[in-house]
Amino acid sequence: MPRKTLSSAFAPLVLTALAAANGSAQNMPRPPLPPLPAPLAMPKPGPANDAGYAPQPILPGGVVVPLYPPGSPFLKAERVREAEQYNMSQAVPGRINSIVNIHNPSIEVHTVDRGLNTGAAVILVAGGGHNTLNVGSESADFVPFFYNYGVSTVILRNRLRKDGYDVQKDAVNDAQQAIRLVRAYAKEWGIDANKIGIMGFSAGAELAAPAAVLFGDFDKKNSDANDPLAGISSRPDFVGIVYPGPSPFARNRTAPEIPRHTPPAFLVCGGSGDRVHAVWAMEYFSAMLGIGVPNIEMHIYGNGRHPGDALPDGSHMTGGLTDRNDTPFGAWQFRFIEWFRDLGFLQKPDVETKAAKDIAAFVNSQLKQWTDGTWGCPGLSYLFAGWRKLRSTMSWTAVETGPSRHSQRIISGRIIPPNFCPCRFMLQE
DSSP, X not given: OHXXXXXXXXXXXXXXXXXXXXXXXXXXXXOOOOOXXXXXXXXXXXXXXXXXXXXXXXXXXXXXXXXXXXXXXXXXXXXXXSOOEEEEOSSSTTOEEEEEOOOSOEEEEEOOOTTTOOSOEEEEEOOSTTTOBOHIIIXXXXXXXXXXXXXXXXXXXXXXXXXXXXXXXXXXXXXXXXXXXXXXXXXXXXXOTTSEEEEEEGGGHHHHHHHHHOHHHXXXXXXXXXXXXXXXXXXXXXXXXESOOOOTTSTTSOOOOOOTTOOOEEEEEESGGGHHHHHHHHHHHHHHHHHTOSSOEEEEESXXXXXXXXXXXXXXXXXXXXXXXXXXXXXXXXXXXXXXXXXXXXXXXXXXXXXXXXXXXXXXXXXXXXXXXXXXXHHHHHHTTTHHHHHTTOOOOOOOBTTTTBOXXXXXXXXXXXXXXXXXXXXXX
């Protein structure tokens, strides 16, 4: 017992002595550390030249393809030679936060290994208020994320309003051209031509949403025999609309007709904290839901703000894949993957997706309602209970009317006001 007591008494003294010796050693002069090496392989824009600017990859291994051939009427000949301008991160060497001065728009393709490949590809359209293209958080960060699910990624560099371009005429055109271009080279890149979609963020969603409904008009306008992409559809197979700007269905716009084979859409936004963008998301969702487009899904998060908005602690809301202070809104991308898997896009290439089957069934059901005279409208079904008896004596023609693209029937002596039917169906003499 005395020995144990003596050891216990000496222990603190020994520890104190060791600490003092360690502190003394730390205070002794030592050679300085060698300087850190400079970051390697820093991305930078290509040079301006007389042949037209050649866009450079944002990430290693990217295959960059201009959207339009040299001399295209879609390009501004007087500016296509100008180099892009990168806004680099001050904290992360080599990270491109955003790009401006885009006059030769392009796509940058990142494929996946064969063992992982699902054949699906998503075209990423970054936001930035049409003033910048925020390719860091809303494009480049998604390449490794989607890679893990076997999904190839395509970064779109579209033209900006700040650089003198019209959003609806030029930037939307860039998005639609990108879809055609990816589909044209699908085989070379190991992509399933029936699994190509587009995902837009904020201002980028103002390109993705029109691409989902205006593909028919675009394809007709770009069907010249001299166009190598003529006959290749610009219709996306799915669309992601993330904290969006105004869609074609915003209140201050004339809503376009909705094609029967409009692709499924996934929408996500903050709620009351990002009310304006949430309303724009709801307007698109309501338009699709109103005519029954299948597989439309929307998530509005109660705790969420728009990227860049000030937060109570003095910081600013982040976007893209960021955690957003450990809130549910920071996990929206996993809800997208669940939706994506449910629709069959994560199956192996060349397997028909559930999304495609559901769209085909939807189109067929509309055609059946059309030929049966019911059109899915309770009001008209009730009004014309004796439809089949009258069908043999009535003349009719198919006319596209309203955003729901319903057909118009003509019955002699009968006029139904357009506002009678919520689906904007009209019968007239």
